[in-house]
Amino acid sequence: MVAALCDNIAPPIGKEAQSLSSIASMPTRSARPTASVAKPMMPIPNDAQISTVNVGAGGKQILQLLGEMGVETEIRDKCPKAGTVGAYSRFDNLLILCKASLRDPALATEVIAHEAVHALQDCLQQGGIKGSDSITLTRFFKTFNNGRQSADFRDLVRAGLANRPKTLAHLEELKKSMPRNMYAMEIEAHALEVSPKSVRILLEALAPLCGLPA
Numbered sequence: 001m002v003a004a005l006c007d008n009i010a011p012p013i014g015k016e017a018q019s020l021s022s023i024a025s026m027p028t029r030s031a032r033p034t035a036s037v038a039k040p041m042m043p044i045p046n047d048a049q050i051s052t053v054n055v056g057a058g059g060k061q062i063l064q065l066l067g068e069m070g071v072e073t074e075i076r077d078k079c080p081k082a083g084t085v086g087a088y089s090r091f092d093n094l095l096i097l098c099k100a101s102l103r104d105p106a107l108a109t110e111v112i113a114h115e116a117v118h119a120l121q122d123c124l125q126q127g128g129i130k131g132s133d134s135i136t137l138t139r140f141f142k143t144f145n146n147g148r149q150s151a152d153f154r155d156l157v158r159a160g161l162a163n164r165p166k167t168l169a170h171l172e173e174l175k176k177s178m179p180r181n182m183y184a185m186e187i188e189a190h191a192l193e194v195s196p197k198s199v200r201i202l203l204e205a206l207a208p209l210c211g212l213p214a
Contacts, residue, residue: 055102058196059109062116065203066095069210071119075099086111088118090134095119114193120202121185123210136184137202156198160191 055063063073071093079087079098085107087096095115102108121134138157141150161168167190175183192199 055097055112056105056109056196058200059105059112061200062109062112062196062203063095065200065207066116066119069119069123069203069207071095073097086115088115088122090118090122093119093122109196110193113196113199114189116199116203117189117192118185120199120206120210121188124206134181134185136181137188138184140206156195157188157191160194161187164194 066073071088073095075097077099079085079096081087085098085102087098088094089096095112097108097111102111117137118134121136124137124140125135137153138149141153142148171183171187171190174186178186192202
């Protein structure tokens, strides 16, 4: 699966939930055993490439965390699918940024946040980042909180979709062609893309539960 952020989304509205304290302290189980390997170097593009795509500071922080999770980042002249500006492939743990579409730092950061949510959905399933499936963050929270979803996370999703008619219309289109679980993942990614800070907090809190590649 390659999950993509379409280019018809509304600009970031900067709306965040006021409290993320319960999310930041979310891990309630032991981290999965991981192979005894050194953390990978941050696989972000070189300085020349970064200046080309104009990635914002928030985006760079997320890329750093993804690199520590074992997700590589690649900048391409063209995306795998027409009409997209970024993608995440769970089969090779690769975040793809499309250079021609990412000349605005706010958009670049939003794309990175969106695809980082897909990477987190990937890593939290049973096999870790080296697995071959994905789960929604909602399901993860319910599974490891005795069937209860984090109120902060629920509020974050609700706020991220508020006042974004183009995004909601796009999600309605996706609903017609996507399996329910994949559609639920897209809802989470579209909701959280407008809050890079929240995505960073989620990555910091939950990434220790992800298995690094062997």
